[in-house]
Amino acid sequence: MKLMVFSLLAFLAAGVSSSVASEGELSIGTEGAYPPWSMADAAGNVTGFDADVGALLCAKLDKKCHFVVQAFDGLIPALKAKRFDVIISGMSITADRKKEINFSVGYAELANMFVAPKDSDLVGIKDIDTLLKTLDGKKVGVQSGTTHAHFLEKRVPGADLRTYDTLDQMQIDLATGRIDTAFADLSALQDFLAKPDGQNFQLVDVKIQSTFDPSLGEGIGVGIAQDNTALKADIDKALCELVADGSIGKASEKWFKMDISLPCH
Amino acid sequence: MDVELFWQAVPVLLKGLKITAILTFLSVLIGFNLGLGLALMRLSSNRFVSGFAKGYSTVFRGTPLLVQIFLLYYGLGQLSFIKDNAALWWVISDGARCAVLALALNTAAYTSEILRGGLMSVPAGLVEAAQACGMSRALRFRRIEFPLAIRQALPAYGNELILTVKGTSLASTITVLEVTGYAKRLMSQTYAVFEIFAIAGVLYLATNLVLITLIRGLERHLTRYQAR
Numbered sequence: 001m002k003l004m005v006f007s008l009l010a011f012l013a014a015g016v017s018s019s020v021a022s023e024g025e026l027s028i029g030t031e032g033a034y035p036p037w038s039m040a041d042a043a044g045n046v047t048g049f050d051a052d053v054g055a056l057l058c059a060k061l062d063k064k065c066h067f068v069v070q071a072f073d074g075l076i077p078a079l080k081a082k083r084f085d086v087i088i089s090g091m092s093i094t095a096d097r098k099k100e101i102n103f104s105v106g107y108a109e110l111a112n113m114f115v116a117p118k119d120s121d122l123v124g125i126k127d128i129d130t131l132l133k134t135l136d137g138k139k140v141g142v143q144s145g146t147t148h149a150h151f152l153e154k155r156v157p158g159a160d161l162r163t164y165d166t167l168d169q170m171q172i173d174l175a176t177g178r179i180d181t182a183f184a185d186l187s188a189l190q191d192f193l194a195k196p197d198g199q200n201f202q203l204v205d206v207k208i209q210s211t212f213d214p215s216l217g218e219g220i221g222v223g224i225a226q227d228n229t230a231l232k233a234d235i236d237k238a239l240c241e242l243v244a245d246g247s248i249g250k251a252s253e254k255w256f257k258m259d260i261s262l263p264c265h
Numbered sequence: 266m267d268v269e270l271f272w273q274a275v276p277v278l279l280k281g282l283k284i285t286a287i288l289t290f291l292s293v294l295i296g297f298n299l300g301l302g303l304a305l306m307r308l309s310s311n312r313f314v315s316g317f318a319k320g321y322s323t324v325f326r327g328t329p330l331l332v333q334i335f336l337l338y339y340g341l342g343q344l345s346f347i348k349d350n351a352a353l354w355w356v357i358s359d360g361a362r363c364a365v366l367a368l369a370l371n372t373a374a375y376t377s378e379i380l381r382g383g384l385m386s387v388p389a390g391l392v393e394a395a396q397a398c399g400m401s402r403a404l405r406f407r408r409i410e411f412p413l414a415i416r417q418a419l420p421a422y423g424n425e426l427i428l429t430v431k432g433t434s435l436a437s438t439i440t441v442l443e444v445t446g447y448a449k450r451l452m453s454q455t456y457a458v459f460e461i462f463a464i465a466g467v468l469y470l471a472t473n474l475v476l477i478t479l480i481r482g483l484e485r486h487l488t489r490y491q492a493r
Contacts, residue, residue, distance in 0.1 A: 145453035153454070162360075162440040163450060169339065173440070176342040178358055 025064045027084040028054045029223075032069035036255040037090035040069045050088045052251035053107065053242075057088070057222070060238040076100050079223055085231065087223030094217070102226050106219025107239045107248055109262040111207035112148060114140075115174070115189045115198075116181040122204050131206045135159045141170040141182035147216050148183045155213065171197065186258070211263065219262040240264035267460065274451055274461055281447035282468050288361065288433040288443060289472075292368035293426060299369065300376025307381050318377060325374035331435050334367045338439040364436035372429045379425060383418030384410060416487050423480035427473050434469075444468055 030050050032040030038050040046054075046067040058065035068084045075087050079101055093103045114131065116122040122138075125131045136158035142149045144163035152161055162179050164170040167188050174182050175197035181204070182189075192198045210216045222239070224232045242248045249261040306318035325333070338360065347353045356362045387410050395405045437446035448465040452458050 144449060149450075149453065153450075163446075164440065165438065172339050172342070176348070176358075178342065178360075 024062075025066070026058055026061065026086065027066055027068055029068050029070050029075050029078055029084040029087045030054070030089045031072040031075065032067075034072070034090060038088075040067070044069060049108075049252055049255040050090060052254070053248060054088045056242050056247050056251065057235065057238055060242060061234055076223065079225055082225070085225075085228070086235070089223075090220055091223055092217060093219060093221040097223075100226075102224045102228070102232055103218075103221035104224060104232060104235045104239055105264050106210070106221045106262045107243055108252060108260045109209050109217070109219035110185045110187055110256075110260055111209060111258075112151075112183065112185050112216055113189055113207060114181045114183050114204040115192060115201050116204055117177075118200055118202050120180065122181055123202055125204055125206060128206055128208060128212060131204060132156050135181070138181060139179040141173055141179040143167055143170060143184065146184075148185070150215055151208075151213055152183060154215065167191075171195070174201070186256075186260075209262065236264075267457065270455060270457055270460055271464070273455075274457075274464055277447050277451060278444055278461075278464055278468055281442060281444040281465075282472070284361070284441065284443040284446075285430070285433050285469075285472070288364055288368065288436060288441070289426075289430050291365045292372060292433075293429055295365070295369035296372035296429070297376055299373035301380055303373060303377035304380035304384060307377060308384060322374045322377050325371055326378070330367065330371050330432050331438065333371060334364060334435055334439060337367050338363045360436065360439040360441045363439060364433070364441050368429060368432055368436075371432065372425060375425050375428070376422065379418045379421045380414060382421070383414030383416075386417045387413045412487075416484075419480065419484050419487065423477060423484075426476050426480065430472055430476065431469065 030038045030040075030046055032038050032046055034048075036048050038046060038048045040046045044067070046069065051067070054065055054067065068078075070078050070083070072089060075089055075091070076097065078084065079087055087101075091097070091103075093106055097103070114122060122131065122134055125134060132155055135152075135156045138159055139162055140152060140156070140159045141162045141164060142152055144165060149161070149163055152159060162170075162173065164173070167184065170179075170182055170184075171192050173179050174192070182192075186203075189203060193201060193203070208216065210218055222235055224235065239248075243261045243263055246261075249259040252258070252260040303318045303321060306314045307322070309315045309318075337357065341347050341353075341357050347357055356366055391409055391413070392405060395409045400408065433443055434445040436443055437449060440446075442450070444465050448461050451461045455461065
């Protein structure tokens with residue numbers, strides 16, 4: 001038994017030393033089970049938006065990359081244990097996670113958007129200021145406790161805000177016409193639009209992102225160990241260039257049918 | 266406790282208390298009259314009429330208020346004939362009106378049972394005496410049966426009023442901003458769960474204390490002929 005424990009430890013130690021990248025290599029931790037961000041097949045090949053971002057980043061940094069697939073809730077502990085160098089797994093930058101690890105600049109963000117009936121006066125609005133002004137006096141649905149709710153409370157105090165415990169309840173009231181519009185992130189709204197109830201609705205063509213109001217979150221970032229400041233500087237620079245030249249935007253169009261890249265700021 | 270938070274939360278929750286009071290008042294007003302009608306139906310000798318009242322009371326007392334609220338708000342809201350009928354849609358389209366309807370229908374069921382018990386406790390001899398005096402049925406009910414029944418039923422009905430006040434908190438689940446609705450919103454803004462809900466609880470308690478006092482006063486007034 002003792003021998004087994006010892007050999008297990010030795011194995012783990014070997015695993016750690018082998019997966020931490022030597023000079024010129026970068027190992028990337030990812031979930032591998034969260035389409036379309038990160039999907040791993042049986043052979044361990046990772047595809048998805050995260051895989052594309054990783055590949056772009058490695059090309060930019062001129063490093064050889066490999067992915068380590070790991071459950072999402074174990075990614076941060078594993079990074080801290082040096083099982084890999086960075087996390088690229090659609091991970092949102094939040095204050096809580098920042099206590100544990102560092103993040104690169106945000107490189108992507110699912111847009112926050114409004115959805116409304118096709119005949120609504122909101123449809124066709126193209127800029128944020130007009131949109132927020134038009135919301136005055138309208139019944140706006142939002143999930144309670146979310147960054148979306150806080151944003152509306154702060155920015156559109158004149159709106160008749162209806163808060164829901166779940167997105168499903170909000171979708172029902174949207175479909176029955178009890179509310180004029182709803183505010184959520186794109187994946188939730190696309191889910192609604194794909195349902196039969198969503199057939200008479202469309203997105204209001206205004207993306208509201210954290211660049212407009214930081215209370216909406218800081219986007220998706222690359223997780224980096226707190227003591228690895230040199231790597232963070234390199235990755236920040238590379239990500240900013242990749243977003244600026246449109247490569248990350250192009251990769252996101254492939255997986256999300258729209259540009260979700262987040263400009264550096 | 267954070268004093269600044271207190272001054273931020275109390276005015277907002279008082280706004281909610283106004284809505285809670287309106288919800289309670291309207292649903293009790295409708296529910297009491299409906300309940301009285303149902304109690305009379307229940308005591309009718311017509312088996313169909315009393316059976317309907319019995320079935321109503323069984324259904325509404327036997328299902329949770331939250332389920333009734335969800336059925337009315339989310340359930341009926343999906344039926345096309347409700348949406349096509351302007352009057353029905355006026356009620357169902359709005360969370361507060363739905364809440365009043367659900368609370369009224371619910372409290373009517375309990376009220377009918379309470380009043381039925383009161384009416385049954387009226388001694389048969391008194392009714393017969395009134396009959397012998399030549400009083401009509403309506404006059405008998407107004408002068409003899411109802412005044413005696415309500416004296417019996419008042420303590421139990423006071424309980425039902427308190428339950429209705431507390432029941433209004435469920436309206437927050439269908440977007441109505443009453444005390445609990447505002448408390449939930451404040452909680453997600455400040456994360457001060459304990460403080461916010463403690464204040465909300467005190468507001469409910471104060472409301473119910475006022476109601477209890479009023480009912481006790483009414484009870485004392487109605488039974489002032491009894492030596493204590």
